[in-house]
Amino acid sequence: MRLTKIFSVLGLLVGATFFALSLTPSLIPRSAYMQGILAGTAFTCGYIVGVFIHWLWNYLEIPDIPVTKWQRRMLKRGALIFCICLVVGFLWQGAHWQNSIRSLMAMPPVSGVRPFTVGFVALLVFLSLWAIGKGFRRIIREVTKRLEMHIPERVALLTGLLVALALYWGILNGVLLNTGLHIFAVISERHDTAVAEGLSPPKDPEKTGGARSLLSWDSVGHQGRRFLTLGPSVEDIKEVAGQGIEPIRVFVGLNAAETPIQRAYLALAELKRVKAFEREILLIATPTGAGWIDPGAVNSLEFLYRGDVATVVAQYSYLPSPVALLTDDEYGLTSARALFKVIYEYWENLPTRTRPRLYLFGLSLGAQLSEDSFDFYDIIDDPFDGALWAGPPFGSGIWQVITDNRDPGTPAWLPQFKGGEVVRFGNQYGGYLGQEPWGRFRIAFLQHASDPIVFFNLRWMFRKPDWLERPRGPDVSPDLRWFPVVTMLQLVADLNVGIAPLEFGHRYSPAGYILAWMALTEPPDWDEEELQRLREKLKIYPVR
Template sequence: MRLSKTFSVLGLLLGAIFFALSLTPSLIPRSPFMQGVLAGTAFTFGYFIGVFVHWLWNYLELPDIPIGHGVRKLLKRLALVACVSLIFFFLWRGVHWQNSVRALMGMQPVTGAGPFTVGSMALLIFLIFWVMGKGFRRIIRIVTEHLARHIPDRVALLVGLLVAIGLYWGILNGVLLNAGLQTVSFIYEKHDRAIAEGMKAPEDPDKTGGANSLLSWDSVGHQGRRFLTLGPTAEDIRGVAGLGREPIRVFVGLRAAETSMQRAFLALAELKRVNAFEREILLIATPTGAGWVDPGAVNTLEFLYRGDVATVAAQYSYLPSPIALLTDDQKGLVSARALFKVIYEYWEDLPVDTRPRLYLFGLSLGAQLSEDSFDFYDIIDDPIDGALWAGPPFGTGIWRTITDNRDPGTPAWLPQFKGGEIVRFGNQYGGYLGQEPWGRFRIAFLQHASDPIVFFDLRWMLQKPDWMERPRGPDVSPDLQWFPIVTMLQLIADLNLGIAPLEFGHRYSPDGYVLAWMALTEPPDWSEEELKHLRDKLKTYPVR
């Protein structure tokens, strides 16, 4: 019974329940390590709730349940046995659940070593949180005991709580987080400057980054050099489509100019220099945090239009998207708006019959920034042709409004809105459906039903998500269930996206982009056989 004296029995029981439920399937598979982190965190939440309920019961001076000492002791032992049994049963069952999700996505099953890794990691995580909690309580007790000599007990307790929160917040956020961000920023900026082996400046002096370019090869950064180098050539396009020309790509790195507006005008000048406004399609692509533009999206469009495409992008951060979202979100917004404004105002003044069709593209954070880069009222007199936004994060902006007000009978993971006259949704299996003709100005959302970045929302802590209603997306496990708090923790764990294969979760494939661009832009003269050849060819290009 020493365990019941050290830990709260109610906390252990609720913790075990939360632990068990965290092992059930969610949107994407989890590695044993990540499952252990999730299970330990879920156990900690359950334990904290149990401790809080016990404290609140005593604080309100409610009477204890009238049972004898022997019965109370027996119940505690039974509760501990139930905790251990529940944990071991669900650890064993969790392997089956993870393999069911992996099978759905064509992945190999996990090995039998998974439960041991999960259990060990969960125990470590809980002990870390428990030690932190003990330290938190000790700070409160010390402050309270000191102040209680001078002020009322409950006021002293409140002050002690605030002191403990302030101290922990200062250490975790003000010290550790800032030091971590500075270190990461330094590393990524240094990485951005380094020129990888084989990434040579274009031999053609007129290409962006070449001798005649307004943008030096050094200034475009690591992701810019990859973007400018690794796309299809005219020869590649002719090998698939019969005809083809060299696509135009322009990328403005952070070091090219001091401000976002200066970089936007540099982009415009470079576009004019390379005659980009004479192409059939002009694409403004908003990168993710470090300047990465999904090659699958741009390569696909260039093939579909036989190279008659000009794409422009501007970097706004050295940091990867999750960190940029927390630290540089305003920089990204300012950059996206500046680039759109400068290019749109020039494009708007061109003759309507000869100017290129203008589209926007963004993936993840890039989709969010691209969506916010313009105001519909600013383009209502002369609208652009459309936008493709893939994996829009956390259901914000237009996406939230449309999904929450979707046409009756359509699922949240593939909604229809006002008959599909302006906005349509699709995924790796198709979609882009509507009862009304798709107008000239078009918006397409490409989203996987298994993408936690898209469907994450704090509401799901206490509310069952609409996208879990049946029928579900074909890439979502039928075993997935909603549990208060636990489902939210599962979705947070799912944001660790590395384990999801291409075409699932937040990893969008060229095949999905073929479907999206075909529906959105309707490129002419593509047979099914040619599209199959195109899909095969696109698999030979890097996806990162």
């Protein structure tokens, strides 16, 4: 058959196996298009593995199994038929596996033309990557052929490989990536300066962004304008809690000052102007890349303390978190450290009895930057009250150390550390448990067992993740299995977190934040009836 002449039979066998395994469930549901991209990529990776094994077999001069030409031809045809049957069978089973995750997350099941869509997209991805690979190989051959007449064959081959790598890397990184990032940055900056319909400056001139504010309405940016105007009013708080005052929100946009330290001092001046240090709670919230703060996190805290909360945010980028990480993650860290340092140094010099309780918050990249914004040695003499870090990404240092050294017998998705004296973990179902009393300085991690941002790690390529051991998280499919290489590719696909519903994956709900703030800060005078009323009220606010 012509296919067995164009493609490596062993490559097709291993590729089909990877393809089939990629259809099994992972942490969150996948759309048909994302599943097709994943399956095509997995097939390509398996194909490369198969080709490499075949090359290594020949390079080591291991003799082939003695068969006749007719037997070899029949073996190739049988292998090709097996690949087709494997792919088709697993494609039809794929909908069932996706539904095993969707049922856990109360999502409607999938069916219909999904297998055809997945198969077609996967074929396009594989053929595209295969063509790129053929081009790469052709460059190596052409360079090697021209050089081997003048230099040793192996040196010529190595030179050809280096030339192909340099050429492809130059096109990918120097042209496509840089051009794409530049275009994305220009679009994001324009979006940040545009004023969304329905958002207007505060009528109260004393509020941030108002007529008397040190921060102009134009300088706070798109996310800043949303943050300053879409939170609960004093009337909303009184409706739920019976009494309340207007919360204080301060947002320093990227255009408010030239440098992070200047923006930090501007934030401090604005906090003092609006009397934020007279509130019960002062929250330093570190945003995600574009300046977004999860509304559920701040809204829930403001309700729980009946408005007696001041929150300060400093923007460090126009770009979404993944793009911000690719361009300049150090700038975000510099900004987070500057804001914490300036506010903490002022706060620690206030009278202990009258100063507000100081907490930190961050989600995703914001959690990572918030975690790195201070040094424990700098605060050990006078620590702030605590931190809530939601969905900490896989690069978070403190999270990784604590999880790897968790108390024996506790699961990786809800660990306990040294009896819970300082650090505790929770999720949308509760948690925050410990055998020891929780001290005055507290750190809480809010994480879903189904959050790929939290649990992705390159080491899962060849090692089974701890969070797959029994018992598993209640929102993790029982059909999820670990396969070398393939599971890591699935987790990469899962990083496209948008398909997960609220309360699953990387999407954290106000109800989950209520549980976290209740455990971390212990607000007084809330019974279950009032908390249920609060949960219902928070559903009316935007989640983005």
